[in-house]
Amino acid sequence: MANGRARRMPGNMRRPLLPGTGPLARVSPVLAFLVVVVVFAAGVLVGGFVGALLLAVLVVGVAVLLATTWGRLSPPERAARSLILVVLVLVTIGVALR
Numbered sequence: 001m002a003n004g005r006a007r008r009m010p011g012n013m014r015r016p017l018l019p020g021t022g023p024l025a026r027v028s029p030v031l032a033f034l035v036v037v038v039v040f041a042a043g044v045l046v047g048g049f050v051g052a053l054l055l056a057v058l059v060v061g062v063a064v065l066l067a068t069t070w071g072r073l074s075p076p077e078r079a080a081r082s083l084i085l086v087v088l089v090l091v092t093i094g095v096a097l098r
Contacts, residue, residue, distance in 0.1 A: 044095060052096035059088050 024032070036058065043054035062085050070078065 044091070047095055047098055049096070052092055055088065055092035055095055059085070059092055062088060 039054055039058055043051040043058070045051070046054065062081075066078075066081050066085060073081065
């Protein structure tokens with residue numbers, strides 16, 4: 001692409017959204033999504049301190065990924081991912097307080 005970022009083409013699920021050689025470059029996007037869904041569901045269903053701790057792990061992971069990819073993201077992508085982080089933090093606080 002002209003701006004140097006790779007985009008997924010329809011039917012090509014193995015091409016990375018952002019090319020890289022880091023440790024997550026070899027992780028299947030489907031597997032990563034399933035792990036996040038399972039940890040989120042467990043955190044919400046378990047609740048209390050343990051649930052909030054599980055959700056806090058997700059918050060840290062999302063924050064680290066957002067920080068490391070910030071320079072490669074467009075402003076709308078930054079806004080969307082920041083919103084997801086804020087919502088996840090609010091859910092974590094809600095779970096911790098119940």
